[in-house]
Amino acid sequence: MDRRTVLKGLAGAGGLALSGGLSAPAIAQGASARTLRFVPQANLANFDPIWGTQYVVRNAAALVWDTLYGIDSSLVPQRQMVESEQVSDDGTIWTFKLRPGLKFHDGEPVRSKDVVASLTRWAARDPMGLMITALQQELTAVDDRTFKWVLKQPFPKILYALGKNNSPCAFIMPERIAQTDPFKQIGEYVGSGPMKFAKGEWVPGAKAVFEKFADYAPRQEKASWLAGGKQMLVDRIEWIVMPDAATAAAALQNGEIDWWENPIADLVPVLKNNKNISVDIGDPLGNIGSFRMNFLYPPFNDVRARRAVLMAMSQEDYMRSIVGDDNSLWKPLPGFFTPDTPLYSEMGGEILKGKRDLDAAKKLLAESGYSGQPVTCLVAQDQPITKAMGDVTADLLKKLGMNVDFVATDWGTVGSRRALKTPPGQGGWNMFHTWHAGADCTNPAPYTAIRANGDKAWFGWPTSPNTEKEVSSWFEAKNLDEEKAAIGRLNKAALDDVVYAPTGFFLSYTAWRKNISGIAKGPLPFFWGVSKSA
Amino acid sequence: MLSYILRRIVSTLPVMAIVALFVFSLLYIAPGDPAVVIAGDQASPEDVERIRQSLGLDRPFLIQFGSWVWRILHGDLGTSIFTNLPVSTMIGQRLGPTLSLMMVTLLLTIVVAVPLGVVAAWKAGSFIDRAIMAFAVFGFSLPVFVVGYVLAYVFALELEWLPVQGYTPLTEGFWPWLQNLILPAVALGCVYIALIARITRATMLEVLQQDYIRTARAKGLGQGGILFVHALKNAAVPIVTVIGIGIALLIGGAVVTESVFAIPGLGRLTIDAILRRDYPVIQGIVLLFSFVYVLVNLMIDVTYTIVDPRIRY
Numbered sequence: 149m150d151r152r153t154v155l156k157g158l159a160g161a162g163g164l165a166l167s168g169g170l171s172a173p174a175i176a177q178g179a180s181a182r183t184l185r186f187v188p189q190a191n192l193a194n195f196d197p198i199w200g201t202q203y204v205v206r207n208a209a210a211l212v213w214d215t216l217y218g219i220d221s222s223l224v225p226q227r228q229m230v231e232s233e234q235v236s237d238d239g240t241i242w243t244f245k246l247r248p249g250l251k252f253h254d255g256e257p258v259r260s261k262d263v264v265a266s267l268t269r270w271a272a273r274d275p276m277g278l279m280i281t282a283l284q285q286e287l288t289a290v291d292d293r294t295f296k297w298v299l300k301q302p303f304p305k306i307l308y309a310l311g312k313n314n315s316p317c318a319f320i321m322p323e324r325i326a327q328t329d330p331f332k333q334i335g336e337y338v339g340s341g342p343m344k345f346a347k348g349e350w351v352p353g354a355k356a357v358f359e360k361f362a363d364y365a366p367r368q369e370k371a372s373w374l375a376g377g378k379q380m381l382v383d384r385i386e387w388i389v390m391p392d393a394a395t396a397a398a399a400l401q402n403g404e405i406d407w408w409e410n411p412i413a414d415l416v417p418v419l420k421n422n423k424n425i426s427v428d429i430g431d432p433l434g435n436i437g438s439f440r441m442n443f444l445y446p447p448f449n450d451v452r453a454r455r456a457v458l459m460a461m462s463q464e465d466y467m468r469s470i471v472g473d474d475n476s477l478w479k480p481l482p483g484f485f486t487p488d489t490p491l492y493s494e495m496g497g498e499i500l501k502g503k504r505d506l507d508a509a510k511k512l513l514a515e516s517g518y519s520g521q522p523v524t525c526l527v528a529q530d531q532p533i534t535k536a537m538g539d540v541t542a543d544l545l546k547k548l549g550m551n552v553d554f555v556a557t558d559w560g561t562v563g564s565r566r567a568l569k570t571p572p573g574q575g576g577w578n579m580f581h582t583w584h585a586g587a588d589c590t591n592p593a594p595y596t597a598i599r600a601n602g603d604k605a606w607f608g609w610p611t612s613p614n615t616e617k618e619v620s621s622w623f624e625a626k627n628l629d630e631e632k633a634a635i636g637r638l639n640k641a642a643l644d645d646v647v648y649a650p651t652g653f654f655l656s657y658t659a660w661r662k663n664i665s666g667i668a669k670g671p672l673p674f675f676w677g678v679s680k681s682a
Numbered sequence: 683m684l685s686y687i688l689r690r691i692v693s694t695l696p697v698m699a700i701v702a703l704f705v706f707s708l709l710y711i712a713p714g715d716p717a718v719v720i721a722g723d724q725a726s727p728e729d730v731e732r733i734r735q736s737l738g739l740d741r742p743f744l745i746q747f748g749s750w751v752w753r754i755l756h757g758d759l760g761t762s763i764f765t766n767l768p769v770s771t772m773i774g775q776r777l778g779p780t781l782s783l784m785m786v787t788l789l790l791t792i793v794v795a796v797p798l799g800v801v802a803a804w805k806a807g808s809f810i811d812r813a814i815m816a817f818a819v820f821g822f823s824l825p826v827f828v829v830g831y832v833l834a835y836v837f838a839l840e841l842e843w844l845p846v847q848g849y850t851p852l853t854e855g856f857w858p859w860l861q862n863l864i865l866p867a868v869a870l871g872c873v874y875i876a877l878i879a880r881i882t883r884a885t886m887l888e889v890l891q892q893d894y895i896r897t898a899r900a901k902g903l904g905q906g907g908i909l910f911v912h913a914l915k916n917a918a919v920p921i922v923t924v925i926g927i928g929i930a931l932l933i934g935g936a937v938v939t940e941s942v943f944a945i946p947g948l949g950r951l952t953i954d955a956i957l958r959r960d961y962p963v964i965q966g967i968v969l970l971f972s973f974v975y976v977l978v979n980l981m982i983d984v985t986y987t988i989v990d991p992r993i994r995y
Contacts, residue, residue, distance in 0.1 A: 191954060193764040194720070199733075200764075201722030273729065315722060331732045333766045351775050352765040353954045354946030390847065390944045391953070398834050398846040399944070530957065560959050563718035567727050596726075606726070 181682040182383040184664070184675070187396050189410040191389045192356045195345065196334045198273050201315040203585065207672045208387065210374065211358050212253075213319035213339035216244065216263065217311025218374030221670065223489065223590055225311035226375035228367065229258065229320060229340070231293075239302030240285075246293045249365045252322050253344045260289030265326035267297075267310075270318045272330040276309040276593050277318070279623075305593055305623060313374050313587055313671055314594035342366065342378045342676060343385060356387040371676050373668070378676035381666065385675055400425060400659060406680060407660040409673055412532070413472050419659045429476075430658030431671050433486050433586030437466055437537055437651035438597065440608035442578050445571055447523065447550075452516035454646035458499050460509035460548055461541075466651035469536035481653040483639045484598055486586040491632055496640025500650070506547060513548055522551045524572040526580040528559040534581040537651055541581065553578075566607040580607070586653070587671035591631070592619045592638065600647045608648065614641035683987070686995040687980065694976045701972040702754065702965070706747050709961050715739070716763045716959040737763055750965065759969070760962035762955075769966035772951060779849045780947035782859065783939065784932050786867040787874070792925065795875040799882020799921075800909050806887060814879060821876025826935055830869040830942040837865060847944035866943040870935050874928045881924045885917035892916070918989040926982035930975050 190204040197209035218228040227233075231247040250258035264287055271277030271284075285298040297306070310318045320326075321339060328334045337345040343358035350356050366377040388405060390396040397415045399405045401422050409430065411419055419425050441448035441457070448454050467478035479487055482497025523545060527538030538554070545552045553572070557565075562580055570576040588594045599605045599619065600612035618638035625631040642648075660667055666677040717733040718725075734740050738749075753760055759769035802814040838846040844865055850858040889895065890913055898908050937949035948967060955963035986993045 193954065193958060193960075194766065196766075200720050201725065202719075329736065331729075331736045335766055351946050352762070352767065352772065353951060354776075354944075388848075388944070391941045391950065392944065394831060395834070395847050395942060395944050398839055399848075402838055402842070402846050404846055404848065557713070558957065560714035560719060560957060564713060564715035567715075567718065567730060604726070 181680055184382045184385045184407065184678065184680055185405045186385060186387050186673070186675075187390050187399070187405050187408045188387050188673075191353050191391075192387060193352055194333060195337055195350075195356075197319050198269055198316050198330055199333045201273070203315060203672070206313075206315040206317055208345075208356060208358075209317070209319055209339075210313075210341070210672060211343040211385070211675060212337060212341045212345045213317075213321060214250075214341045214378075215311055215318055215374060216320065217307050218376070219308070219311045219313050220372035220375040221668075222372075225307040226369070226372075228311065228375060229263075233307075239304065240299045242297040242299075242306060243290070244295055244297070246295075247365070247367075248293070250340055251363045251365070252340045253338050253361055254322070255363075256322060257292070258320065258340050259292045259323075260295040262323045262326065263295050263320055264289050265323040266320045267318060269321075269326045269328065269330045270316060274309070274316050274318070275596060276305065276312070279303065280306065280309060303623075304626065308591075308593060311374065312594060314585075317374075340364070342380045354389050358385040358387075359383065366676075371668075371674070373670050373674060380676055381679035382675075400661065403661060405661075406664050407658070407667065407673075407678075409658055411657055411659045413470075413474065413477070413656070416474075416657050416659075424662050425659055426662055426664075427657050427659045429655050429669060430673075431586065431656070432669050433489070433590065433671050434653055434655040435533075435583045435586055436481060436484070436486065436589050436653055437470065437533065437581075437583045438648050439537065439541055439579050439581045439651065440566075440597075440606075440610075440648045441646065442572070442576070442608050443602075443610045444569060445576065445578065446521065447513070447516060447518040448578060450516040451645060452512050453518055454649075455499065456509040456513035456516065456548065457544070458643075458646055458649055459512065460504055460506050461500075461544055461649065461651070462504050463500065463650075463652035465540050465544075466537055467654055469540050470533055471654050477656070478652055478654045481650050482643075484589065484595075484642055484647075484650055485591075485635060485639065486589045487653050489586075489590045490628065491591055491635040493632070493636040493639040495636040496643040499643060510548055513550075518550070520549075520551050522553040522572070523578045524553045524555060524576070526555045526557065526562045526565060526577050528562045528581070529556050530558045533583055534559070534562075537581045537583075540651075541579065569609070585671060591635070592622050597648060598638070598642060600642065600645065610645065610647045612641060612645035612647055615645060615647055617641075683984075683995060687984065690980050690983070694973070697976060698969065698972060702751065702969060703747075705965055705968045706750060707743075709959075709964060710743055710746070712959075714959040716961065719958050720764065750962075754969075759966035762963050763960050764958055769962050772963060773948065773966060773970060776946060776948045776951045778851060779945050780933075780936055780940070780949065782849070782852065782863055783866055783870065783936055783945060783947060784929070786860070786863045787871045787932060788925070788929060790867050791871045791874040791878060791928065794871070795878035796882050796914070796921065798875070798879040800886055800914060802879065802883040803886030803890060804905070804909055806883075811883075815883070818876040818880050821872040821879075824872065826869050826873065826938045827942050829872050830866070830939065833865045833869055834943070849945045849947070862943075862945070866939045866945060869942070870932065870939040873935070874932070877928065878921065878924055882917065882921050885920050886913055889913045889917045915989065919986060919993075922985050922989060923982060926978055926985075929978050933971055933974065 188204055192204055192208050194200045197205050214229050216230045217225040220226050229246055229250055230244050232245045234243045271281045280303055283299045283301055283303055285300050287297050289295045325334050325336050337347055342361055342364045344361045346357040346359050360380050360383045366379050369376040371377050393412045396408050400408050420427050441454050443449055463480045471477035482494045482500040485492050528534040542552050542554050566580050568576045572578050584597055592598055596606050600610040600615040602609055602611040618634050618641055621634035622631055625634050663681045666679050668674050717730045720733050721730045761768055762772055798814050802811045805811045834846050837844045844861050848862055850862050852859040895913055898912050940947040940949040952967050
């Protein structure tokens with residue numbers, strides 16, 4: 149081999165590349181106008197909405213799989229795949245009939261046996277599903293379009309459970325897919341929703357493509373969140389994952405993408421100044437910031453220490469660390485439930501209102517017996533929200549005279565370490581930060597973080613019998629007034645015992661090109677009714 | 683030569699084995715748990731544990747390592763915990779963009795850096811030399827992502843000449859392919875252009891002092907011939923070495939560049955896999971990168987024999 153041979157080889161390879169490349173076609177203009185290019189909030193790394201319960205998976209799944217009922221923008225479940233339902237007088241036997249003409253993407257009709265298998269798999273992973281399963285006598289297919297759910301005692305929230313938008317949603321899959329172990333991932337992505345998943349074009353972590361399902365039979369009612377007619381006005385939706393926010397902002401300004409689900413607050417002013425871009429609140433249900441204190445170990449095994457932190461904390465500090473100076477993006481939250489929703493309550497919220505009393509908080513902390521032991525505070529630095537809140541908390545604890553062991557790490561590590569029940573000095577923890585989607589905090593059903601049943605509760609393992617009692621009261625409530633009363637008492641009990649510390653309510657923006665219309669505000673991006681002009 | 687290449691390839695096997703053991707052990711002891719990520723924020727500890735069991739992550743280290751090695755020996759890199767796709771398929775999807783980026787960057791680097799270095803050496807001490815070396819200092823100093831943002835702002839947002847992000851396969855046309863790679867390649871190439879230009883200058887300065895160069899001048903040979911035929915040929919060995927090292931370093935640089943320009947390459951796949959603790963993907967990519975490093979070193983050694991016939995193995 150000599151130099152000339154190498155050079156000839158290189159030239160040949162270059163020529164081959166050129167000759168092969170020049171003849172390729174470009175995308176036609178019409179196709180571009182029928183394709184919606186969307187940047188989701190996160191990477192769609194898997195696509196089983198029961199196995200993986202991340203919001204981004206649910207959002208994509210809502211295109212491909214349909215639900216029996218759908219929550220509308222008033223938070224009321226409406227029929228979706230179901231044509232009618234009947235309930236026995238004692239409330240224990242539910243008989244459902246499916247709409248005619250429902251088809252899966254493989255051409256097979258949707259049958260009751262598919263519904264039974266899907267609900268069985270969903271119920272094994274969903275908190276409300278588990279509650280129904282505990283009451284279940286049988287779930288059977290009566291005929292191809294009718295199925296029956298027989299319970300040992302009434303479960304008034306059953307339609308809400310079937311239509312809720314909290315993850316995991318009760319998506320209906322073909323029986324052969326739904327029979328997969330709920331703790332194992334499905335391998336086929338066949339649904340009966342308005343879009344088909346183009347598995348061949350899926351580059352996990354980079355791109356997911358959905359194509360219009362020609363045989364989809366939308367309802368005739370106007371679309372409202374997961375309810376009503378899911379009319380698709382584009383033929384193709386491309387989910388383009390962009391890890392860098394500045395790149396996404398530039399791509400939106402340049403017209404390379406059409407809709408960016410979650411622009412970060414820092415870049416919103418730039419987008420607002422662009423005449424081709426619309427910016428508005430994406431999800432009116434927003435998010436609730438929180439940090440959780442570990443009930444198992446000192447100092448936070450004493451309610452006085454937990455209340456001392458609550459007395460001293462300023463929600464405004466937390467919220468400004470997340471949203472900056474934009475006052476329209478946050479609200480104080482003297483409670484646990486999503487503001488401006490029917491069950492919102494401030495009962496018992498005095499401890500979070502008014503001027504912060506650091507001296508009283510210090511006194512209460514001293515009464516709890518705190519004597520300077522390290523407080524292990526886990527803070528995920530790769531999540532801007534938790535990082536911002538963690539910095540505020542560290543400052544707060546120092547002002548209270550606490551000895552802060554600030555563990556700056558990534559979300560993956562926080563996720564596994566928070567599950568440890570060992571003492572803080574042996575790998576455990578005292579506090580960690582997170583946030584909850586407002587849609588999950590409208591009532592206790594999907595609200596795992598509000599539960600206070602000790603060992604069975606969410607991380608931090610709070611114990612508060614009064615809180616649990618009022619959760620049960622809500623489930624048993626027969627009308628809205630009873631529900632409201634139960635939630636008021638629940639809010640007070642959870643604040644009295646400090647199940648967790650709410651740091652405030654915050655909203656975020658969504659942004660799109662002005663040639664896109666029909667974007668609805670809601671807890672997830674709804675693509676039905678969205679159109680694109682050239 | 684052929685036996686030398688074969689010997690070198692065989693000698694990579696123990697290297698790869700050590701890398702495999704090292705990577706597997708490191709991931710095993712590293713904090714984090716993919717089951718937690720899969721289960722989502724609202725999952726109960728029991729759900730997380732059941733997912734761990736279904737993924738086989740609760741098995742002892744030696745059993746996990748043994749079954750992984752067994753699969754590797756059968757040419758199976760495993761299946762991604764998250765996507766349920768074979769790791770080889772995921773790597774295959776990402777190979778094209780990364781190779782394209784590296785190829786264009788390397789080409790750009792060589793085409794720009796070597797002439798710059800030669801000219802700087804030729805005009806040593808002059809304004810041109812100082813300007814080139816000042817550029818080299820800038821190239822070294824500016825982080826890739828800063829250069830990337832500035833380039834995207836100027837050439838994509840302001841001038842609208844090139845796209846901000848993305849990747850188009852070569853099969854969809856040469857220009858669509860190239861236009862997505864120009865900005866990332868320039869951003870990524872800056873540091874390597876600086877490095878290679880400096881090395882070329884230093885080596886050329888030494889060669890230009892040699893007697894045979896003086897002889898060539900005395901015989902009336904043109905400046906171009908002296909610089910690019912006689913001098914550069916004899917300065918090539920260290921330049922080739924640095925270019926080879928640069929190829930290896932490009933892999934690391936591609937991680938940042940692919941994120942800034944939203945190129946779906948191996949760099950982004952690596953970052954995503956690490957953040958989610960997708961162990962089979964991390965292991966597969968590290969093995970691949972290790973193999974590429976070894977291969978690049980072998981190619982450099984072979985290239986020596988082409989640029990300098992005195993070198994024989």
